[in-house]
Amino acid sequence: MTGDKRAIRDGYDAIVDEYLAHRTSEHADRPHLDWLCDRLADGARVLDAGCGAGVPVAERLAxxxxxxxxxxxxxxxxxxxxxxxxxxxVQGDMSALGFADDSFDAICALFSLIHVPLDEHARVAAAFHRVLRPGGLAVATVGGDEGWNGNNPDWLETGVEMRWSFPDTETSARQFADAGFEIRETRSIEDSTFELLFAENREN
Incomplete structure (x- = not known):
């Protein structure tokens, strides 16, 4: 595990209650789950990649x-x-998913892909493509126009360091397209520099 990933893991281990309170009170991404929910058949298998404490994806869909x-x-x-x-x-790394090919009908990566080291983003897109069935759907938070690679030493005023790494939206969309996705649309997240990318998996 790289130093960046270890810092992210340890940071989230340290602020379980604070982060859950933040996610519970933050509603900016929740309306975008409607896009996915409206397209899923009952009983669909969904991967919540970077699930944290399960809010909001698992909480809503389970x-x-x-x-x-x-x-x-x-x-x-x-x-x-x-x-x-x-x-x-399960505990694991989204850049090396231990699931069989075509295991899921949909993948959500809300505010999680943006933590992955820059040189692994294309690998994550490829991993998502592999474990999604053809026609499966992906929803991911991606960086805005600028992209960023840095840290906050006092995230959520907890005294805990957190790190982020993400390219700009165009680069993220290209990485997903190169991995085998058709980009359906991107949307800005209100009061945020991030965007939501919506994609459909093409044939493997």
């Missing part, structure tokens, strides 16, 4: 769908298992 969450942080996963018993949660 009653009607087969949701699996994956995250680096053991403590975030512990909280997710306590609060969302209908879903399954």
């Amino acid at each position: 009653d009607d769908h087969d949701v699996v969450g994956i995250d680096l942080s053991r403590e975030q996963l512990r909280r997710a298992r306590e609060d969302i018993e209908q879903a399954g949660f």
Whole structure:
């Protein structure tokens, strides 16, 4: 595990309650889940990539769908298992998904892909393509026009360091397209520098 990933894992381990409160009170990304929910058949298998404590994806989808969450942080996963018993949660790295080909009908990566080291973003897009069935859907938070690679030493005023790495939106869209996705649309997230990318998996 790289130093960046270790710092991200340890940071999220340290601020479980603070981050969950932040995600619970932050509604900017929730309306965009409607795009996915409107297109999923009941019982669809969904991967929540970088699930944290399961909010908002697993929390919303687990009653009607087969949701699996994956995250680096053991403590975030512990909280997710306590609060969302209908879903399954495993510790892992989204750049090296240990799932069979065509395992999922959809993937959500909300505010998680933006933590992945820059040189691994294309690898993550390829991993998403591999585990999604043809026609499967992906929703991911991606960087805005600028892109960024840096850290905040006092994130959420917790005294905990957090790191981010993401290219600009155009580069992210190109990486997904190169991996085998058709980009359906991108949307700005209100009061945020990030965007949501919506994509459909083409034939493997």
